[in-house]
Amino acid sequence: MRRTERFLAGRQRERFSGDDLDHFESMINGVKEHQDGRFLVKQKTWVENCHLVIEGFVFRTIQVDTRRRIVGLNVPGDFIDLHGFVLGQLDYDLVAAGPVKVGSVPRERLAEAVSQRPAIARAMWLATLLDGSIHRRWIQILGQLETPRRIAHFYAELHARLELVGRKHAGVLRTPFTQIDLGDMCGVSTIHANRAVGKLRKLGVCDIRRGDLYTNDWAELKRYACFDDGYLHGGGTPPPAADYRLRA
Amino acid sequence: MRRTERFLAGRQRERFSGDDLDHFESMINGVKEHQDGRFLVKQKTWVENCHLVIEGFVFRTIQVDTRRRIVGLNVPGDFIDLHGFVLGQLDYDLVAAGPVKVGSVPRERLAEAVSQRPAIARAMWLATLLDGSIHRRWIQILGQLETPRRIAHFYAELHARLELVGRKHAGVLRTPFTQIDLGDMCGVSTIHANRAVGKLRKLGVCDIRRGDLYTNDWAELKRYACFDDGYLHGGGTPPPAADYRLRA
DNA sequence: CGTTCCCTTGAGTAGTTTCAATACTTGTGG
DNA sequence: CCACAAGTATTGAAACTACTCAAGGGAACG
Numbered sequence: 001m002r003r004t005e006r007f008l009a010g011r012q013r014e015r016f017s018g019d020d021l022d023h024f025e026s027m028i029n030g031v032k033e034h035q036d037g038r039f040l041v042k043q044k045t046w047v048e049n050c051h052l053v054i055e056g057f058v059f060r061t062i063q064v065d066t067r068r069r070i071v072g073l074n075v076p077g078d079f080i081d082l083h084g085f086v087l088g089q090l091d092y093d094l095v096a097a098g099p100v101k102v103g104s105v106p107r108e109r110l111a112e113a114v115s116q117r118p119a120i121a122r123a124m125w126l127a128t129l130l131d132g133s134i135h136r137r138w139i140q141i142l143g144q145l146e147t148p149r150r151i152a153h154f155y156a157e158l159h160a161r162l163e164l165v166g167r168k169h170a171g172v173l174r175t176p177f178t179q180i181d182l183g184d185m186c187g188v189s190t191i192h193a194n195r196a197v198g199k200l201r202k203l204g205v206c207d208i209r210r211g212d213l214y215t216n217d218w219a220e221l222k223r224y225a226c227f228d229d230g231y232l233h234g235g236g237t238p239p240p241a242a243d244y245r246l247r248a
Numbered sequence: 249m250r251r252t253e254r255f256l257a258g259r260q261r262e263r264f265s266g267d268d269l270d271h272f273e274s275m276i277n278g279v280k281e282h283q284d285g286r287f288l289v290k291q292k293t294w295v296e297n298c299h300l301v302i303e304g305f306v307f308r309t310i311q312v313d314t315r316r317r318i319v320g321l322n323v324p325g326d327f328i329d330l331h332g333f334v335l336g337q338l339d340y341d342l343v344a345a346g347p348v349k350v351g352s353v354p355r356e357r358l359a360e361a362v363s364q365r366p367a368i369a370r371a372m373w374l375a376t377l378l379d380g381s382i383h384r385r386w387i388q389i390l391g392q393l394e395t396p397r398r399i400a401h402f403y404a405e406l407h408a409r410l411e412l413v414g415r416k417h418a419g420v421l422r423t424p425f426t427q428i429d430l431g432d433m434c435g436v437s438t439i440h441a442n443r444a445v446g447k448l449r450k451l452g453v454c455d456i457r458r459g460d461l462y463t464n465d466w467a468e469l470k471r472y473a474c475f476d477d478g479y480l481h482g483g484g485t486p487p488p489a490a491d492y493r494l495r496a
Numbered sequence: 497c498g499t500t501c502c503c504t505t506g507a508g509t510a511g512t513t514t515c516a517a518t519a520c521t522t523g524t525g526g
Numbered sequence: 527c528c529a530c531a532a533g534t535a536t537t538g539a540a541a542c543t544a545c546t547c548a549a550g551g552g553a554a555c556g
C-alpha cells in the first residue's frame with residue numbers, strides 16, 4: 001500500500017493523474033514511528049520538513065501556562081504542517097495521539113512539486129482549506145452545543161473523516177483518547193468531560209470507554225450531535241466543470 | 249488609493265513585484281457597497297466571483313435553526329471567499345457588519361492569475377493560511393478564556409489586524425458591532441455579553457459603547473486578554489531565504 | 497414623537513468548575 | 527502470580543459562570 005494512499009481520499013483525489021500520484025509518493029523521503037505524547041513539531045520553529053500522517057492520530061495543540069488546548073486533530077492522509085511550508089513556522093504544536101506513523105517530505109521537494117505540478121499545488125492548497133473548514137465547524141460547535149453533544153460531534157466527525165479515507169467502523173471506533181484529551185478538545189474540564197461521557201451513556205447515544213466509542217446506531221449519534229458532513233467537502237461535491245487549477 | 253492596497257499589508261506584501269501589484273489591481277472588475285446585515289455570499293452556492301474587503305467589516309456566520317454563530321471576521325485587505333474558489337462553495341455565509349465596500353474578482357481572472365503568476369498564487373494560499381491561523385486562535389480562546397477576556401481578545405486582535413493594514417487606533421476603536429454580535433462571536437448569550445462588557449468597564453480595562461471601544465492603554469488590554477500577536481504572522485517573521493514559491 | 501432596535505438590570509435555573517476523595521486499568525518488578 | 531505504582535475514570539459537594547425569562551431604559555431613525 002502506498003504511503004500517500006489516503007491523501008485527499010474521498011475528496012477530489014481522483015483528480016490526480018497516475019503520474020502525479022507516482023510523483024507524490026516519491027516525495028516521501030522517510031517514514032517514522034512515534035510513541036504517544038511525542039512532540040512531532042514544536043510551534044515557532046522553522047519547518048524544514050512537512051509531514052503526512054500514515055497511521056494513527058495527531059493533535060494540534062496550543063499550550064498557555066499549564067493549560068493545553070487541542071485545536072485540531074489529524075487522521076491518516078492528512079498533512080499536519082503545511083502552514084509551516086508557506087509561513088515558515090507553525091502557530092501550534094503537533095503531538096502524537098497514541099502511536100503514530102508519519103511520512104516526511106523535505107521542503108525543497110515540496111517547493112519543487114508545487115512549482116512544477118499544478119495538480120499537486122492545487123491539492124496542497126485544498127488540503128489546507130479543508131483544515132480551515134473543520135476549524136470553522138469546531139468554532140461553531142464550541143459556541144453552540146453543550147458538552148455531551150460536542151463530544152458526540154467530535155466522534156461523528158472522526159467517523160466521517162475515517163470513512164473518507166477508506167475506514168469503515170461499524171459497532172466500535174477505537175481511539176487512544178483519554179477523557180483529559182476530550183476535555184482539552186471541548187474546552188471543558190476533565191471532570192466535566194467525564195460527566196458528559198456518562199450522560200451520553202445514560203442517554204443511550206453511545207458508550208465511550210477509554211477512548212473507544214461503542215454504538216449500534218451512528219445515524220442516531222450524528223443526529224444527536226447535530227452533525228452535517230457538508231463541511232468536510234467529501235466526494236459528492238466537486239464544483240462544476242469550470243477550470244480552477246493553479247495552472248492551465 | 250489602490251483598491252488592493254491593503255491585501256496582505258504587513259504580511260509579506262513586500263514580496264510582490266510592482267508588476268504583480270499592478271496585475272492584482274487589474275483583477276478587480278467592480279466595487280460594490282453594501283448595507284449592514286446584507287448577505288454577500290450564501291453558503292452552499294457556487295462561487296463565481298471572489299471578494300476583497302476594501303472598506304468596512306464582514307462576518308463569516310453559520311446559522312443553525314434560529315441561532316447564528318459568527319465564526320470569523322474580515323477586515324479591509326481580506327479576501328472573504330477564497331475557499332469557494334478552490335472548493336466551489338462555502339461552508340459559511342458572509343454578512344456585512346456595518347456598511348462595507350467590496351471588490352469583485354471573477355473566478356476566471358483569478359484562475360488565470362494563479363496559474364501564471366507564482367507570487368499571486370502563493371499569496372492566495374498564504375491568505376487562506378492566515379485565516380486558518382486566526383481560526384485556531386479563536387478555538388483556543390473559546391475554550392480557555394472567560395467571556396470578558398474573550399471580548400477583550402477579540403478587540404485586541406482587531407486592533408492588531410487593522411494596524412497591519414495601516415490603521416492605527418489610539419484612544420478609540422470604532423466598530424458597528426452590537427452586543428448581539430459580540431455574543432454570537434464569543435459563543436455566549438447576548439445578555440451575558442452585556443454583563444461581560446459591564447465587567448470590562450468596571451475593571452477599567454476598556455469601555456465598550458455601541459461597538460466602539462475606548463481605552464487609553466492598549467498594552468494593558470492586550471495583557472488582560474492574554475493576546476499574543478504571533479499567530480497573525482505580521483511583518484517581523486518572514487521565513488528564511490529558502491524558496492517556497494509555487495513556481496520557480 | 498413615537499417606533500424600533502439596542503442596552504441594561506433582576507431573579508431563578510442550568511451548566512460548569514474546583515477541590516477532594518475513591519475506584520479502576522495497565523504495566524512493572526518481585 | 528501477586529503487589530505496587532502511575533495514570534485514568536468516577537463520584538460528591540460547594541462555588542461560580544452562564545442561560546433563560548422578564549421587564550424597563552436609551553439612543554437612533556423616520
